[in-house]
Amino acid sequence: MEYKISENVKSVKPSAIREIFKYMSVPGLISFAAGNPSPESFPAEDMRTVADGIFATQASSALQYGSTEGYTPLRNQIKDRLKNKFNSFSENDELIITTGGQQGIDLCARAMLDPGDVVICESPTFIGALNAFRVCGAKTVGVELEDDGISIDGLEKALKENPKAKILYLIPTFQNPSGITTVQEKRKKVYKLAKKYGVIVLEDNPYGELRFSGKDVPTVKSLDTEGIVMYCSSFSKILSSGMRVGFLCGPKELIDRCVVIKQANDVHTNLFFQMLVSGYLEKYDLDAHIQTIRELYFKKSSLMISALENGLDPSIRFTHPEGGLFVWVTLPKGDSTDIFKTCIDKKIAVVDGKTFLPSPAPCSSVRLNYSTPTDQQISDGISIFCETVNDYIKR
Numbered sequence: 001m002e003y004k005i006s007e008n009v010k011s012v013k014p015s016a017i018r019e020i021f022k023y024m025s026v027p028g029l030i031s032f033a034a035g036n037p038s039p040e041s042f043p044a045e046d047m048r049t050v051a052d053g054i055f056a057t058q059a060s061s062a063l064q065y066g067s068t069e070g071y072t073p074l075r076n077q078i079k080d081r082l083k084n085k086f087n088s089f090s091e092n093d094e095l096i097i098t099t100g101g102q103q104g105i106d107l108c109a110r111a112m113l114d115p116g117d118v119v120i121c122e123s124p125t126f127i128g129a130l131n132a133f134r135v136c137g138a139k140t141v142g143v144e145l146e147d148d149g150i151s152i153d154g155l156e157k158a159l160k161e162n163p164k165a166k167i168l169y170l171i172p173t174f175q176n177p178s179g180i181t182t183v184q185e186k187r188k189k190v191y192k193l194a195k196k197y198g199v200i201v202l203e204d205n206p207y208g209e210l211r212f213s214g215k216d217v218p219t220v221k222s223l224d225t226e227g228i229v230m231y232c233s234s235f236s237k238i239l240s241s242g243m244r245v246g247f248l249c250g251p252k253e254l255i256d257r258c259v260v261i262k263q264a265n266d267v268h269t270n271l272f273f274q275m276l277v278s279g280y281l282e283k284y285d286l287d288a289h290i291q292t293i294r295e296l297y298f299k300k301s302s303l304m305i306s307a308l309e310n311g312l313d314p315s316i317r318f319t320h321p322e323g324g325l326f327v328w329v330t331l332p333k334g335d336s337t338d339i340f341k342t343c344i345d346k347k348i349a350v351v352d353g354k355t356f357l358p359s360p361a362p363c364s365s366v367r368l369n370y371s372t373p374t375d376q377q378i379s380d381g382i383s384i385f386c387e388t389v390n391d392y393i394k395r
């Protein structure tokens, strides 16, 4: 039988990050490849208390179907948090609970894109978003990501050259994979350009609350007076990634379309976990919990950064994130797939930078994660990593 697979789906490759899982069983391998939150960051005991309460008093609601838009108390809690803490929810907006932040990107893509449309992204960017756009048959066009955010000249050029651009996908804060944060000046310029060229900004902000140094930068959503910014995030990096609870908000008309698509997709996000998040927000202090995660990641990132500073050849550059989970290392020469394989031979797993490119291009960068490895693994592993890449560039 020759299976007639959708042409759009054929263009989507399995994530190289998932592929790395096959190396995970190699004895002694140290992995900097994951994008997982630290297991130490889950408030498991508090969540058990909330879960017990749900089963004691609301079991039949938790086990029943719910509404596609999401559990109303949770939606209201998130709206309040977005309004009061981030000025990122206006009276013209609506909000839907999604199955992780990933589904927010997917719904927005499905609501807006036709085959042949263009999505403009930072280059590099999050592979999960690239795949969501590609499944819709869209072309992804990358714009260079500079140390302070997307290149404004590059963005205007891409917008001019791609009249079929409908979405500008951005991760302005602690970007995945680079760790870079877009400065406020650039956010304003990006917003102006989006308005000028009539594209919707999809602002993806799963790491925004994980700042461990420097000053907060207002979201692009907070600048939106025209109803052109969709905003998605999730509880994956601040409570638990396995629960799969996220949200998408933006102009009511677009969210209404997303609700219809979600209905056809998974009917609604797991109701028990929505109730669990809601109960946690009611009973505990989420901000105090996030503060403990920030402290944990500050410690881990500092350990990684100082090991890189001490060990890397000065010609090798790397980002110094003020939050989030990642460091992006760029060698002065070489090929990222080759660098990945050379590291694997030394039992060090990193992510091949090419994975994150919206369109094929030469790449000599790899992504490192500091939230998952233990402190000992960071010390030992980064020392081996530095030796390996220092040797690599001398070849």
Ligand SMILES: Cc1ncc(COP(=O)(O)O)c(C=O)c1O
Pocket (backbone or CB within 6 Å): 035, 099, 100, 101, 102, 103, 126, 128, 171, 176, 204, 206, 233, 234, 235, 236, 241, 245, 246
């Ligand atoms: C930039 C970015 N957006 C969205 C997601 C998806 O997050 P979630 O686990 O909430 O689906 C991730 C996950 O790593 C991410 O890095």
